[in-house]
Amino acid sequence: MTFFAADSTSTTTRTTTIxxxxxxxxxxxxxxxWASRQTRNAxxxxxxxxxxxxxxxxxxxxxxxxxxASFLGIAGIIALYGYDGFLYSIxxxxxxxxxxxxxAELLRNSGRYTMADVLAFRMRQRPVRTAAAISTIVVSIFxxxxxxxGAGALVSLLLGIREGQTFLGMDPDTAKVATIIMVGAxxxxxxxxxxxxxxxxxxxxxxxMLMVGAIVMTLFVLSxxxxxxxxxxxxxxxxxxxxxxxxxxxxxxxxxxxxxxxxTFYNKMDLLSLGIALVLGTAGLPHILIRFYTVPSARAARRxxxxxxxxxxxxxxxxxxxxxxxxxxxGGGTIREQDAAGNTAAPQLAQxxxxxxxxxxxxxxxxxxxxxxxAFATILAVVAGLTLASSSSLAxxxxxxxxxxxxTSERQEVVVARVAAFGIGAVAIVLSIFAQxxxxxxxxxxxxxxxxxxxxxxxxxxxxxxxxxxxxxxxxIYGGLISAVVLVFFSPVVSGRPTAMFSGHDxxxxxxxxxxxxxxxxxxxxxxxxxxxxxEKADERKYAExxxxxxxxxxxx
Amino acid sequence: MESAPDPYxxxxxxxxxxxxxxxxxxxxxxxTAGFFLxxxxxxxxxxxxxxxxxxxxxxxxxVALVFGLLQFVSTFLIAWLYARYADRELDPxxxxxxxxxxxxxxxxxxxS
Numbered sequence: 001m002t003f004f005a006a007d008s009t010s011t012t013t014r015t016t017t018i019x020x021x022x023x024x025x026x027x028x029x030x031x032x033x034w035a036s037r038q039t040r041n042a043x044x045x046x047x048x049x050x051x052x053x054x055x056x057x058x059x060x061x062x063x064x065x066x067x068x069a070s071f072l073g074i075a076g077i078i079a080l081y082g083y084d085g086f087l088y089s090i091x092x093x094x095x096x097x098x099x100x101x102x103x104a105e106l107l108r109n110s111g112r113y114t115m116a117d118v119l120a121f122r123m124r125q126r127p128v129r130t131a132a133a134i135s136t137i138v139v140s141i142f143x144x145x146x147x148x149x150g151a152g153a154l155v156s157l158l159l160g161i162r163e164g165q166t167f168l169g170m171d172p173d174t175a176k177v178a179t180i181i182m183v184g185a186x187x188x189x190x191x192x193x194x195x196x197x198x199x200x201x202x203x204x205x206x207x208x209m210l211m212v213g214a215i216v217m218t219l220f221v222l223s224x225x226x227x228x229x230x231x232x233x234x235x236x237x238x239x240x241x242x243x244x245x246x247x248x249x250x251x252x253x254x255x256x257x258x259x260x261x262x263x264t265f266y267n268k269m270d271l272l273s274l275g276i277a278l279v280l281g282t283a284g285l286p287h288i289l290i291r292f293y294t295v296p297s298a299r300a301a302r303r304x305x306x307x308x309x310x311x312x313x314x315x316x317x318x319x320x321x322x323x324x325x326x327x328x329x330x331g332g333g334t335i336r337e338q339d340a341a342g343n344t345a346a347p348q349l350a351q352x353x354x355x356x357x358x359x360x361x362x363x364x365x366x367x368x369x370x371x372x373x374x375a376f377a378t379i380l381a382v383v384a385g386l387t388l389a390s391s392s393s394l395a396x397x398x399x400x401x402x403x404x405x406x407x408t409s410e411r412q413e414v415v416v417a418r419v420a421a422f423g424i425g426a427v428a429i430v431l432s433i434f435a436q437x438x439x440x441x442x443x444x445x446x447x448x449x450x451x452x453x454x455x456x457x458x459x460x461x462x463x464x465x466x467x468x469x470x471x472x473x474x475x476x477i478y479g480g481l482i483s484a485v486v487l488v489f490f491s492p493v494v495s496g497r498p499t500a501m502f503s504g505h506d507x508x509x510x511x512x513x514x515x516x517x518x519x520x521x522x523x524x525x526x527x528x529x530x531x532x533x534x535x536e537k538a539d540e541r542k543y544a545e546x547x548x549x550x551x552x553x554x555x556x557x
Numbered sequence: 558m559e560s561a562p563d564p565y566x567x568x569x570x571x572x573x574x575x576x577x578x579x580x581x582x583x584x585x586x587x588x589t590a591g592f593f594l595x596x597x598x599x600x601x602x603x604x605x606x607x608x609x610x611x612x613x614x615x616x617x618x619x620v621a622l623v624f625g626l627l628q629f630v631s632t633f634l635i636a637w638l639y640a641r642y643a644d645r646e647l648d649p650x651x652x653x654x655x656x657x658x659x660x661x662x663x664x665x666x667x668x669s
Contacts, residue, residue: 083621087603090628094596097635101585105643230616237617248611248621249603256607268604275600279593298651302643309636313629544569551577552568552651554658 010160012362013351014167016369017159024209024377025186031201032194042410043557045195045417046113046392047293050557054300056204058307061291063203064385065092065282065308066210066315067143068150068343069444071378074316075349076342078323080332082236082246084253085323087271089316091278096312098283098456100305105298106463106550107289112557114389115289116397119458119477122542123470125406129397131477135454136286136397138481139447140390141428143287144383146443148432150343151183151379152176157344158372176436183383184429190384191391191421195414196294199384206381211315213374217346218318220353221325236327246327266511274445277516281448284455287389298553322346329353341441347371387428391421438501442493442513446484449516453480453523461527463550468531469538475530480523487515568658577650584642592635599624 039045052060070092077085111117116132155161156172167175190198225232233247240246250256254271257263282288292301326335326345329352338344347368354367395417400408458476461468487510488494494501496508512518549555568574602610602624610621 083625086622086625087600090596090599090625094592094628094632097592097632098589100636101589101639228616230618233617233622244611244613244617244619247617247619248607250607254604271604272600275596279596299648302640306636306640309632313633317629541563541566544563545565547578548565548568548574548654548658551574551581552654552658554655 010365012365013369013372014159016366017372020369020373021376024205024373024380028186028190028198028202028205028380031205032190032198035194035198035201038197039195042113042414044197045414046290046396048196048200050294050296052200052294052300052304054295054303055307056200057291057295057300057304058311059207060200060203060294061288061304061308062311062315063205063207063210063381064287064291065312065382066207066378067147067382067444068154068375068379069146069441070315070319071210071214072150072154072343072346072375073341073441073444074319075322075326075346076335076339076344077252078319079326079330079335079345079349080342081252082240082242082324082327083248084251086320087249087253087275088278089319091275092282093309093313093316095279095282096305096309098280099288100302100309102463103283103289103459104292104301104305107459108292108295108298108301109553109556110546110550111293113290113293113396114393115286115455115459116393116401118546119462119473120397120401121462121546122539123462123473126402127470128473128477129401131474132455132458133393133397133402135450135477135481136393137390137424138485139286139450139455140386141424141431142443142450143285143447144386144424144428145432145435146440146447147379147383147386148180148183148428149435149438149440151376152180152432152436153339154343154375154379155179157339158347158375177433180432180436181429183379184425184432186380187383187387188422188425190380191387191425192418196290196388199381199388200291200294202384203381206377207311209374209377211311213371214315214318214322217325217350217353217371218321220357221321221329221349224325224329224353224356232321232324232328236324239328239331241332269517270512270514273512273514273517276520277445277449277452277514280452280456280516280520282451284451284459285447286393286451286455287385290389290392291385293557297556322349325349329356347375383428387421387425390424391417394420394424439493439499439503440501442488442501445514446488449484449488449514449519450481452516453484453519454478455480457520457523457527461531462546465531466540466543467538468527469534469536471534471536472527472529472531476523476527479526479530480519483522484515484519487512487519491515564658564661568654573650574654577647577654580646580650584639584646588635588639592631595631596628599628 043049074085074088107118110121116129119132120128156175161167161172161175190202237243237246254268295301295304326349330348335342335345335348350371351364351368354364358367395413399416400413454477458473490508490510491513492508493513496506612620614623
């Protein structure tokens, strides 16, 4: 069983993938144009008119959150390294309790369009909004780069364009660049034309496609094993050649290096560091936070997180079947041949399932194409959310409240937001093209680490600590942001290893790939120190207003 | 607004609001500590108790898998408990306070 073996299969797959993807693009563009007609004011553009139901927003959160890293990445890690991929799924899910219990409703009640609305509520506007805008843009750009470079890498794999081959007159490298430009152009269109309404519907459609795709694949895998999970696991372990080790932790994260106690210690610290960043990062991701503004009330925000937990939880449970299914039915060797990182495990599994259960190689080609199209839809929905979050912050926080000091009309603000989306999209395209040959997969984990180190402490302090002040907020954001980025810059994912981003250089001295275990405490500590060292007294009246509004919903936008 | 006694400060200091804040914090803080420690235990065991995690429970299903699945169960359970608690204990008080504040014409000018 080889991937894209026969030319006829490969042609069927390509044609079907492209056709399905074009249908998805056509549908989402129609929705975007329709949404643009419903977008009349700033609330429509930034927050979708706050008109979505809890279920709709729950689906959109799922669509915003479950990136290619979740779908292709986790399935791939499980397929190649077994159990360790599941650690990611668990961190990504448990993280939603932070959002549910501590953030979603209070943020919905007291903010308006951006994360900074809450952070700057009782502080001096300009320094806090500047810090929040910088942090929002940095987190979003990191995340965007990972997604767009990933899309470029996937296209040649999913369309089966190999070295020396051409497709529509493009060699693999040209196809990569073309994909990055196309993904960038579409996300710019979704955001500038459709605003939050358009973006939300794109995310809902994507979440629906992803869930249906995952459910069908899971059912095929489980029915192949007569719904006996133990047999599936046993088969996966046997095929992997690693036996029972494949079903326990330790093959990918926290690896024990025989005879090297120091490296073993670092590897284990790195696992803890990753775990803590995953669970604390989600509730500090700006593109997730602004989703809570799209519903009419705090109660609807709560409902949307409950739906999101259900949808995301169900999806991550299915990644077990997808990952171990790919390990058992496709096999690690065949997956590595396609992509050493395992990102093609899920599509390869789809092809195998189609071959077995949907009438031979044509069925395999079609099912592969469906899953490939789902993967592209997944990427598009996520990058649209990221572009919207960063352009909203640039327009609403930086332009309107820092540059214009609040003296601007809503109409003008939305014009700036649209221009900003265009600019951020263009920057993301250019950076992705430069970064396309570099290994930037670590950027997703870095985005989570920055969100957990800078944004989360600032949000928690401002909601729950009366004495917190402007200096504390800026120290927390900059302290967390800078420490996370600097540590990663000197970590083995950027230099000093063959798999590093700049593999030919070595300026590495920080031993961990994930900075969270240091940078998260630094962020919290900086917020506390900034507060107590500043002579500025917290504004008690504004804190009363924030607290009363956050808890009761009085005066909510 | 600045010279008049501040309506938000008055609400914040009222007994009913203090009760709401206490009811919220008494649930969310211990629950957050609980799930965080439970998750931390899972990550720590994954890092340092490999033999325990590799113990077979039934067939090829080991402690690591069961522990991981229990994280899903606890997440769903806490989400459900919070939703029920908020519906019963928090929403009625919050709604009452909100109506009271928004009826108060001195405040109405101050919030948009």
